[in-house]
Amino acid sequence: MGYNEKPKLEVCLSPALLHLYDTKGATVVIIDIFRATSTITAALHNGARCIIPVASVEGCIELGKVVENSVTAGERDGKIAEGLQYGNSPLEYPKEFINGKALVLTTTNGTRLLHMVDGASSIVIGSFLNLKAVCDYLLSCNANVLLGCASWKDRFNMEDTLFAGAVVNEIGGAFDINCDSARASRSLYRLASEKGLIEYLKDSSHYKRLSGFGLVTDMEYCLNLNTHPVVPVLLGNEIVVSA
Amino acid sequence: MGYNEKPKLEVCLSPALLHLYDTKGATVVIIDIFRATSTITAALHNGARCIIPVASVEGCIELGKVVENSVTAGERDGKIAEGLQYGNSPLEYPKEFINGKALVLTTTNGTRLLHMVDGASSIVIGSFLNLKAVCDYLLSCNANVLLGCASWKDRFNMEDTLFAGAVVNEIGGAFDINCDSARASRSLYRLASEKGLIEYLKDSSHYKRLSGFGLVTDMEYCLNLNTHPVVPVLLGNEIVVSA
Numbered sequence: 001m002g003y004n005e006k007p008k009l010e011v012c013l014s015p016a017l018l019h020l021y022d023t024k025g026a027t028v029v030i031i032d033i034f035r036a037t038s039t040i041t042a043a044l045h046n047g048a049r050c051i052i053p054v055a056s057v058e059g060c061i062e063l064g065k066v067v068e069n070s071v072t073a074g075e076r077d078g079k080i081a082e083g084l085q086y087g088n089s090p091l092e093y094p095k096e097f098i099n100g101k102a103l104v105l106t107t108t109n110g111t112r113l114l115h116m117v118d119g120a121s122s123i124v125i126g127s128f129l130n131l132k133a134v135c136d137y138l139l140s141c142n143a144n145v146l147l148g149c150a151s152w153k154d155r156f157n158m159e160d161t162l163f164a165g166a167v168v169n170e171i172g173g174a175f176d177i178n179c180d181s182a183r184a185s186r187s188l189y190r191l192a193s194e195k196g197l198i199e200y201l202k203d204s205s206h207y208k209r210l211s212g213f214g215l216v217t218d219m220e221y222c223l224n225l226n227t228h229p230v231v232p233v234l235l236g237n238e239i240v241v242s243a
Numbered sequence: 244m245g246y247n248e249k250p251k252l253e254v255c256l257s258p259a260l261l262h263l264y265d266t267k268g269a270t271v272v273i274i275d276i277f278r279a280t281s282t283i284t285a286a287l288h289n290g291a292r293c294i295i296p297v298a299s300v301e302g303c304i305e306l307g308k309v310v311e312n313s314v315t316a317g318e319r320d321g322k323i324a325e326g327l328q329y330g331n332s333p334l335e336y337p338k339e340f341i342n343g344k345a346l347v348l349t350t351t352n353g354t355r356l357l358h359m360v361d362g363a364s365s366i367v368i369g370s371f372l373n374l375k376a377v378c379d380y381l382l383s384c385n386a387n388v389l390l391g392c393a394s395w396k397d398r399f400n401m402e403d404t405l406f407a408g409a410v411v412n413e414i415g416g417a418f419d420i421n422c423d424s425a426r427a428s429r430s431l432y433r434l435a436s437e438k439g440l441i442e443y444l445k446d447s448s449h450y451k452r453l454s455g456f457g458l459v460t461d462m463e464y465c466l467n468l469n470t471h472p473v474v475p476v477l478l479g480n481e482i483v484v485s486a
Contacts, residue, residue, distance in 0.1 A: 013399055017259055020397055155263055156256055158423040180401040180448050187434055188427055205423050 008144040009175035011164045011182040015113045016154040024119040027141045029126040029134060029167070032110030032150035033159040034206050035088050035215075038127040038222040040105070042090035044241050045130075045228035047099030051239040053111045057081045060106040067102050074106035078213030081106070089218050090129070102238075109150040114234065117148065125232035125239060128163060128197075128222060133229040135170045137242065145175065147182075158188075158204040159222075162197065165189025197223045251387040252418035254407045254425040258356045259397040267362040270384045272369040272377060272410070275353030275393035276402040277449050278331050278458075281370040281465040283348070285333035287484050288373075288471035290342030294482040296354045300324045303349040310345050317349035321456030324349070332461050333372070345481075352393040357477065360391065368475035368482060371406060371440075371465060376472040378413045380485065388418065390425075401431075401447040402465075405440065408432025440466045 012021050031037055040051045052067065054060045057074060061083045064072035073086040080087045088107060105111075117123055121143055126134045138145050147167055149160035165185030168177070172186060192200035198220055201207045210219055231242040255264050274280055283294045295310065297303045300317060304326045307315035316329040323330045331350060348354075360366055364386055369377045381388050390410055392403035408428030411420070415429060435443035441463055444450045453462055474485040 013256065014260060016263075017257060017397065017399075020259070153263070154260065155422075156260075156424045156427065158427060161423075161427065178448055178451070179398075180404075181399045183446055184399065184401060184404065184427070184431055187431055191430055191434060203426055205421055208421070 006174065006176040007142060009147070009168065009172060009177050009182060010145070010179040011147045011149070011168070011185050013149050013156050013161060013181050014151040014154050015109075015116055015148070018113070018116055018148065021146050023117050023146055025121050026144040026146050027122050027124060027138055028117050028120040028146045028148055029124045029138070030110060030114050030148055030150065031126050031160045031163050032107065032113070033127055033163050033222055034210055034219060035090060035222055036105070036107035036110030036150070037125045038129055039088055039090045039093065040125050040232055040239055041127045041129045041228045041230060043093040043098050043103050044232050044239070045230045046093055046095040048093065048103050049100055050102050051232070052102060052104045052237060053114055053239060054104060054106045055111050055115065057083060057106055060084055060104050063104045067104060069100065070102040070104050072104045078210065078215065089215070090221055091218060109152060113148055113150045123234040126163060126167065128166065128225050129228040130226065130230055130232075131163070131166055131170070132226045133231050135167055137231045138167070139171055139174055152206060157206055159201055159206055161185050162189050162192050162201075249417065249419040250385060252390070252411065252415060252420050252425060253388070253422040254390045254392070254411070254428050256392050256399050256404060256424050257394040257397050258352075258359055258391070261356070261359055261391065264389050266360050266389055268364050269387040269389050270365050270367060270381060271360050271363040271389045271391055272367045272381070273353060273357050273391055273393065274369050274403045274406050275350065275356070276370055276406050276465055277453055277462055278333060278465055279348070279350035279353030279393070280368045281372055282331055282333045282336065283368050283475055283482055284370045284372045284471045284473060286336040286341050286346050287475050287482070288473045289336055289338040291336065291346050292343055293345050294475070295345060295347045295480060296357055296482060297347060297349045298354050298358065300326060300349055303327055303347050306347045310347060312343065313345035313347050315347045319351075321453065321458065332458070333464055334461060352395060356391055356393045366477040369406060369410065371409070371468055372471040373469065373473055374406070374409055374413070375469045376474050378410055380474045381410070382414055382417055395449060400449055402444055402449060404428050405432050405435050405444075
């Protein structure tokens with residue numbers, strides 16, 4: 001960056017658009033509100049030693065066998081996947097249970113995006129549960145920022161976009177924004193937060209799908225602001241609390 | 244479609260996401276507000292015999308030589324491309340000039356999307372200039388609808404999304420919508436039309452880029468509602484007014 005220039009902030013609405021953005025040297029925020037990045041944030045704040053994200057159920061089972069004091073977790077179609085021990089709910093990982101343990105986690109969309117990002121100077125996990133902590137971290141980095149929505153099988157989704165918009169709304173002024181996705185996300189967040197996030201989301205695809213699995217309480221929990229103020233960062237193959 | 248089922252309506256925010264949607268048998272609306280689809284709509288309403296969309300400047304020049312009573316048009320970086328006769332402004336094609344002529348047109352984003360769509364039952368050109376005509380046509384088709392934003396080099400753009408939102412706002416109730424892009428577009432359109440479309444767009448990437456080329460009047464023109472009430476459809480390799 002040149003003298004006096006602000007770093008850039010952009011929003012990528014789907015992993016299928018990731019190739020359009022230059023992630024080299026940037027801070028990339030992975031967003032999968034329902035529910036991977038909310039669960040990761042909650043578990044780390046509740047004392048999990050680390051989260052190990054893996055792409056497949058098989059990989060999750062194998063790693064669970066070799067990582068000391070670990071639990072395996074992941075869902076497929078709203079149920080704990082066969083062979084794994086726990087699900088993908090932030091409410092399953094209270095301090096009494098997860099403190100000191102490694103959580104080996106497989107998720108459909110979030111994990112995939114995490115593994116696609118190339119050359120970033122740091123990869124951070126964002127959720128409403130740690131919104132302010134993530135924003136403070138992004139300000140402190142003084143680097144370009146890409147907010148990456150995990151989306152749903154590459155399709156735009158509302159809740160990830162709203163979180164991206166919340167970040168733009170908080171700290172956009174500190175960045176150079178020449179990105180219509182960032183502006184649209186901010187508009188949508190402002191509109192939704194006036195109406196109430198959960199109210200606004202009731203019409204969305206993911207809300208409908210997850211409420212069909214009985215997961216309304218989970219979604220409500222994921223929309224709490226700043227309940228778990230930690231900054232999870234990727235370090236090698238593990239997600240840990242930023243030092 | 245089953246008995247009593249409404250057809251689906253979905254919004255594709257970028258050509259890079261087109262593979263996620265099933266266009267077979269659907270009516271696909273191509274949206275490139277600044278300015279290809281606005282120009283096509285205006286020229287056809289002003290009496291152009293047909294529009295022939297081509298991908299390259301070279302193809303445009305070649306075709307211009309063989310198509311009777313035709314003009315070639317296209318811009319690169321806001322200027323008439325070398326070897327072509329006219330630009331990509333809806334204001335360049337008044338009735339006195341374009342009536343009866345074929346317009347051989349090359350554009351960067353719109354043409355590309357047009358050629359990517361596969362198996363659609365019909366491909367329609369949408370712009371604010373023919374919003375109501377397009378909506379009436381979509382209602383009459385009783386088929387699934389995909390609103391396809393041409394975007395800007397595969398990046399989400401605001402003005403195409405606002406038009407998609409205008410369509411959802413008009414006729415969404417007649418369709419089954421399980422698509423967060425459609426919901427987001429509608430929210431953005433409502434917000435922008437409260438504020439005034441041009442006001443809302445002043446902050447957008449394309450507005451900034453095109454106003455740098457002195458094209459504010461063009462953009463204002465492209466945001467007029469229903470000035471050119473025709474339905475341009477693709478018939479073979481030509482775009483003509485729907486019979």
